[in-house]
Amino acid sequence: MLDETNVKSMSIIVTKGTLDWAYPPFILATTAAAMGLNVTMFFTFYGLGLLKKDLNLKVSTLGNPAMEMPMGGMHMAMPNIMAALPGASALTSAMMKNMIKKKGVASIEELRDLAIEADVNMIACQMTMDLFEYKPQDMIPGLTIGGAATWVEAATKCDINLYI
Amino acid sequence: MADQVLDAKGLNCPLPILRTKKMLKDMPTGATLEVLATDPGAVKDFEAFCRTTGNELVEHHVDGKVYVFTIRHSG
Numbered sequence A: 001m002l003d004e005t006n007v008k009s010m011s012i013i014v015t016k017g018t019l020d021w022a023y024p025p026f027i028l029a030t031t032a033a034a035m036g037l038n039v040t041m042f043f044t045f046y047g048l049g050l051l052k053k054d055l056n057l058k059v060s061t062l063g064n065p066a067m068e069m070p071m072g073g074m075h076m077a078m079p080n081i082m083a084a085l086p087g088a089s090a091l092t093s094a095m096m097k098n099m100i101k102k103k104g105v106a107s108i109e110e111l112r113d114l115a116i117e118a119d120v121n122m123i124a125c126q127m128t129m130d131l132f133e134y135k136p137q138d139m140i141p142g143l144t145i146g147g148a149a150t151w152v153e154a155a156t157k158c159d160i161n162l163y164i
Numbered sequence B: 001m002a003d004q005v006l007d008a009k010g011l012n013c014p015l016p017i018l019r020t021k022k023m024l025k026d027m028p029t030g031a032t033l034e035v036l037a038t039d040p041g042a043v044k045d046f047e048a049f050c051r052t053t054g055n056e057l058v059e060h061h062v063d064g065k066v067y068v069f070t071i072r073h074s075g
Helices: A019-034 A045-051 A088-102 A108-117 A126-131 A148-156 B015-025 B042-053
Strands: A009-014 A038-043 A068-071 A074-077 A121-125 A144-146 A160-163 B004-008 B032-037 B056-063 B066-072
Touching: A009 A019, A009 A045, A009 A148, A019 A038, A019 A045, A019 A088, A019 A108, A019 A160, A019 B015, A038 A045, A038 A148, A045 A121, A045 A126, A068 A088, A121 A126, A121 A148, A126 A144, A144 A148, B004 B015, B015 B032, B015 B042, B032 B042, B042 B056, B042 B066
Parallel strands: A009 A038, A009 A160, A038 A121, A121 A144, B004 B032
Antiparallel strands: A068 A074, B032 B066, B056 B066
């Protein structure tokens, strides 16, 4: 067993709240925690929405020409002009969620639960809470509410600091 | 024969690792866990997981499309 002084640690600043961007921080946080690291996640701006009790995450191909969906053995990208149409984002999100299920990829809700279970320290940005008018009762319990200084203090002690 | 078996077939990264960690946590030191996975990335990942956590990767092999790992809980 590693003693307390040898424990590695990681912090992640989570700034984006779409379905696709929600994956990297939660995958890395849960995996690092499983590998024995102390993990801190700081949720700010659009990333803060990932801490809401009810998640209904969406993905958009708008302004994202690199996004291709596998389709009948090929890959399809959606032109921006179509991605901007009403319902396009809902359609793309439904396709993505379907793909996620079929390929045995965890849902964000599942990864978030696993992160909580693994004692990942989650900090909700106070300024963003005020800015977007989120109430503490809209968010999952057990969060630390803090600001930049809270993250900076945590980050000075971390071996890995990521901004996603 | 391993003491316990974890069927992680069909699961994608990082679930096989997360489920493995969860099972190892409740197993006594020295006990062995056999993990079955179909994620090809699992090979590199289980090596890295074991090196970092100090658990022993006793053996791993491929059985058809299934990757089989034997891990001794020592981390």
